[in-house]
Amino acid sequence: MEPEKKHIVKLDRRAALAKAEHYCAYQERSQQEVRNKLYEWGLWSSDVEELIAELIQTNFLNEERFAMAYVSGKFNIKKWGKIKIKQGLKLKRVPDKMILNALKSINYDNYLNTIKLAAEKKLNVITEKDPYKKRYKLVSYLLSKGFENDLITEVLKDNDLP
Structure with a gap:
């Protein structure tokens, strides 16, 4: 038996825009996530870039807002450190400058306490x-x-942990 192949449904531009708006409204998304989804829906690269520009213009897609939400969620809920959060954002192709700005939103004392x-x-x-x-x-x-290794060492020493 042959493995089942994914059936790609080609959407027209208007239907794809409506679907992409819903996709972005449901949860914050990075541009790369939306780009991948649009390609998955069978759109051509010229249409994909136009739709992404339109989603940015209508504020459905905001990379900075996404980076802040990602950092907040991964730190406050999953209790991840900055290195792991940064790697996750890099995988989603968020620009380095936005990553650094978003990581600055983590309170230093809360960070040490989390460790x-x-x-x-x-x-x-x-x-x-x-x-x-x-x-x-x-x-x-x-x-x-x-x-970070230096912060781990500092926290363990300051709190008399092994």
Whole structure:
């Protein structure tokens, strides 16, 4: 049996615009996400770029607003560090300058507190007895959450954590 192929439905420009507006209104989107979706809907590249320009003009699509929402959500809800958030935004092809501006919106004290809370929570589930291995596991976990090594070290030292 052959694998099922995706059936691409070619939309006309007006239908694609209405669908794209709904897609952007439902949730903040990056330009790249919308561009990919428009191509998925079978539009030509000239139409895709025109529609994206129109969505930006009508404020359905705003890369800066998207970057702020992304940073806010990933930090406040998922408790990600700045490194992981930055990588996520780069994957969505958000310009570096917008990424840096959005990351500045994270309060430094809240950031350090988030690292501390994540460390304390992880320490409760690490069963390792050897203090060096325990610290290694903790630091590795915090690095995987996207926190910076120097801040991890500072937080662990300041709070007498392993």
